Amino acid sequence: MSQDEFRDALPGQVDFELPVAAPEKPLNGRRPGRRRAVPALNGHAESRGETRAGAAERKTKPEITPSADSSAELPTEPPTGPPAEPPTEPVAEPAPADPVDVWDQRVARGLAFLRRRLAGAYQVDEFGFDRELTDTVFYPMLRVLYQDWFRTEVFGIENVPDTGGGLMVGNHSGTFALDAMMLSVALRDRHPSDRHLRLLGADLVFRVPGLSELARKAGATVACNPDAERLMGNGELVGVFPEGFKGVGKLYADRYKLQRFGRGGFVSAALRTGTPIIPVAIVGAEEIYPMLADLKPLARLLGLPYFPVTPTFPWLGPLGLVPLPSKWMIQFCPPIPTAHLTEHADDPMVVYNLADQVRETIQTNLHTLLEKRPDPFGL
């Protein structure tokens, strides 16, 4: 028996028909999530493409093919999550004649969203946070980075309280503050009670036209004690990165070394409102734009806190803005209660000790996460 004959004799070689993935009919209008099982099937099918072609030819019901094709296209598009993408491309899709017309719903929802935006019929809170715009436009865009590009893993989400205020203190890194955005996506995606993270940003962010508008609409505000206390008093989750530009603008050689935590203003804000502090360790942001050098004179000329040189940045032009696909891990640590320390908000010793405790917690958790992730760019 030759090799070919043997292979043909094996069960499943000839009779076996590859199962065609059932066409997705998402009734609630949501796109199907990522299907983890698919890669194994693909690998199997690739090794014998001819059988697959044969199987496709022997299809008994030819009218299934177009819908199968359209369903195969779906997962290749980025999972933009909840509805209301621009309604232009979907129009070209053939309408599967089924009782619930998903595309029609999507188009209608997209148009209604556009109409609401153009008529100004939405609510904005006193900080300028536009919940509708954030949920429908900003988060789906960031989720592509979060899920597909950085493959973020989240640990300890149960440490984030379901209700009431909280102050999340994270390590800052990555030349461009993507870690803050990824942290808010992680919270939004993983937390059971749909919480938004209200970030505190440097006033430089609010000086730049365009950026200031986006930051306010995404719920950020200037890092100052009145704003932080007001947000926490309203029972919001506030995100702060006390390292500031010292953290974002550090060299790749100093990666995962926490910088100085300033004067601990964040601690006194939490103490005054009795809000628990949740340390957060973020691993992965250091590798997205590895900063090899800092051109200080140029930075001073441009009025920036630093001017980064990465392996790609000034050399490849706009291509240098594409972050490297490092593997991200986010660890939410158990909250540190502060309600019993409210009267010590102005005591520098208490504030300093608490800030130090938060700093130590984050540093320890960074090391633990780094052990879990031997290869910065691995899956």
Add this chain to the structure above:
Amino acid sequence: MVTSLNAAPPRVVVVTGVSRFLGARVASRLAADPRIERVIGLDPHAPPPALATLLADVELIRADARAASGAIADLGAEAVVHLAVTSAPDPYAGGRAAMKEQNVIGTMQLLAAAQASGPLRKLVVRSSTAAYGASFKDPAVFTEDTEPRAVPRGSFARDILDIEGYVRGFRRRRPLASATVLRFAPLISASANTTLTRYFAQPIVPTVLGRDARLQFVHVDDALEVLHRSVVEDHPGTYNVAGSGVLMLSQAVRRAGRISVPLPEGTLSSVAALARNVGVGQIGLDQIDLFVHGRVVDTSRLVKEFGFTPRSTAAAFEDFIVAHRNGSSLTADRLTAAENAILEGIRRVRAAVALERVGKP
């Protein structure tokens, strides 16, 4: 506060700035209050005929603030309501120089007269939320205790800082008199005519590129109510007066059905300066500061002390929109019609495509 409830309303009230929209209305409302015996309007200009009917019960004295010292003492005024604060230079009435003369020098002289007058026990001053200045380090929401972090560029805002400085001096020298400073958000109503209402009434509205300011308004009727209460009741201190809630500038323009044209800040300032010189000016540095930084205040102190909640910013602005329908192009009705038309069109195209597909094999 127990004292605030027991204090009797003043019998003689002097109101400045009665030739203007707000002053005339406050004076006529005070005159209609039976608890107040005399209301005297003090203004260097005669009120325009439209306001003259309102002021039938008000004794008018045509004098500027310099002559006020005699008037306040002679009349035995127990309360002075200072509303002669101009928010924008009027090119036909002396421009910026006259504005500063009235705002700063006028306030200085009026407060000097008030301080010297024995029977006076109440001072109410109209101020503005512009008193918080405009800086990128500002907190998002101002409370009455927030100090301005940078001297604002706008002339009105600088005048306001000066005026509040004089009131602080008055408080120091007459600690027993109650001084109320009301920091109003921009006033709006169906009929109010201010720089901002003229701005939103244009069919095409220039805005600042890359900035979307958070705005708050207060309805003129609510402002009148607060002013009236602060005269007849006793509420010493500084209060923010604004409608709750926030409208973004872009959102306000859209709700008004106008079309916004974002211009870079520098271009907008120079175009606005040019337009001002020609005399068609609407926007000054005060407005540009507002459009770049936005301004939101906390009104919880007002609500607690006065027991009065002004209508929300959105409701106040809605009142303005209803009265200014004719300049709007992108109204909600037209948008809904467009939405339905597009949706219908897409459905028809898709139905046709689907039909073709079925027909092909």
